[in-house]
Amino acid sequence: MTLAIETERLTKRFGSVTAIDDLSLSVPSGTVYGYLGPNGAGKSTTIDILLDLVRPSDGTARVFGYDTQASPVAAREQIGVLLDGFKPYPAITGREHVELAATARGVSTDPATVLARVGLEHAVDQPAGEYSKGMTKRLGLAMALVGDPDLLILDEPSTGLDPHGIVTMRELIRTEVDRGATVFFSSHLLDQVEAVADRVAIINDGSLLVEDSVESLKSELEDGTTVKIRIEDPASDQLPELQANIDPLETVNSVRIEGRTLIARCRSQAATATVVSAVEESQAAIDTYEVEQPSLEDIFKTHTDGDE
Numbered sequence: 001m002t003l004a005i006e007t008e009r010l011t012k013r014f015g016s017v018t019a020i021d022d023l024s025l026s027v028p029s030g031t032v033y034g035y036l037g038p039n040g041a042g043k044s045t046t047i048d049i050l051l052d053l054v055r056p057s058d059g060t061a062r063v064f065g066y067d068t069q070a071s072p073v074a075a076r077e078q079i080g081v082l083l084d085g086f087k088p089y090p091a092i093t094g095r096e097h098v099e100l101a102a103t104a105r106g107v108s109t110d111p112a113t114v115l116a117r118v119g120l121e122h123a124v125d126q127p128a129g130e131y132s133k134g135m136t137k138r139l140g141l142a143m144a145l146v147g148d149p150d151l152l153i154l155d156e157p158s159t160g161l162d163p164h165g166i167v168t169m170r171e172l173i174r175t176e177v178d179r180g181a182t183v184f185f186s187s188h189l190l191d192q193v194e195a196v197a198d199r200v201a202i203i204n205d206g207s208l209l210v211e212d213s214v215e216s217l218k219s220e221l222e223d224g225t226t227v228k229i230r231i232e233d234p235a236s237d238q239l240p241e242l243q244a245n246i247d248p249l250e251t252v253n254s255v256r257i258e259g260r261t262l263i264a265r266c267r268s269q270a271a272t273a274t275v276v277s278a279v280e281e282s283q284a285a286i287d288t289y290e291v292e293q294p295s296l297e298d299i300f301k302t303h304t305d306g307d308e
């Protein structure tokens with residue numbers, strides 16, 4: 001399997017701060033890889049090392065096999081990047097920005113076409129100083145796309161985008177992967193990553209907490225599916241009796257009572273139906289019930305322990 005990015009025991013210390021701590025990552029080529037972590041987790045430092053803007057204190061980083069320290073130019077040539085703090089030159093137009101990116105990459109391009117891909121066809125000849133935040137983000141994305149790089153590194157690409165912009169970005173990411181590119185997508189917005197990523201790494205305090213496919217993380221999470229059933233006018237012993245009946249069920253992790261609501265944590269989403277049936281069979285009148293399925297947000301919260 002070709003790896004677009006590989007870090008081995010990567011460490012970066014800034015004085016007494018360890019921004020990246022013994023981090024080993026493998027990003028398979030042709031995938032969308034979500035890189036998640038709260039503020040200060042070390043996401044930007046990782047990206048800076050890949051771009052050789054920052055040198056590691058220890059360990060190695062490779063981009064398509066090119067060591068970022070030994071062969072920084074070859075590594076950099078593989079990458080199109082949108083940095084979180086991207087600021088355009090206010091006096092020059094969108095077209096001129098794309099031309100600059102093309103010159104830097106040594107390729108020729110049609111700026112109007114690239115800008116249309118990010119929805120800036122109406123602002124091609126407008127100075128970038130007049131762009132809104134979302135338009136600026138789109139411009140940065142257009143510059144990253146120039147020359148069809150094999151690896152797209154997008155640092156917090158959704159920030160500043162409206163819902164329409166977010167959809168455009170998602171479509172672009174899928175199009176890029178379909179042509180064979182790899183997308184390394186750093187964010188603290190889980191829903192954005194969940195929607196597009198094939199694999200996810202979660203880091204905190206510079207260390208890797210979880211690395212898995214979105215699919216298996218989600219199935220792992222199913223284990224925490226909760227059903228909340230509110231009972232209409234329950235008799236005084238009705239809820240404790242229900243709790244005693246449901247608790248031994250194999251598909252149930254735990255049951256508790258809150259007021260007139262029975263809350264059961266189940267082993268899968270399907271198991272919630274068993275709980276509802278058990279309540280119905282007991283003749284208790286169900287007022288309302290709702291099923292809550294955990295999201296990646298829950299994994300993130302569990303592992304980062306409310307650090308965000």
Ligand SMILES: Nc1ncnc2c1ncn2[C@@H]1O[C@H](COP(=O)(O)OP(=O)(O)OP(=O)(O)O)[C@@H](O)[C@H]1O
Binds near residue numbers: 019
């Ligand atoms: N140049 C630097 N000098 C000193 N400390 C730094 C430097 N760059 C980053 N750090 C520290 O390293 C840690 C990781 O920072 P980094 O910017 O990589 O995190 P991040 O995950 O990108 O955060 P955010 O989501 O806020 O952008 C933080 O504690 C930060 O203060």
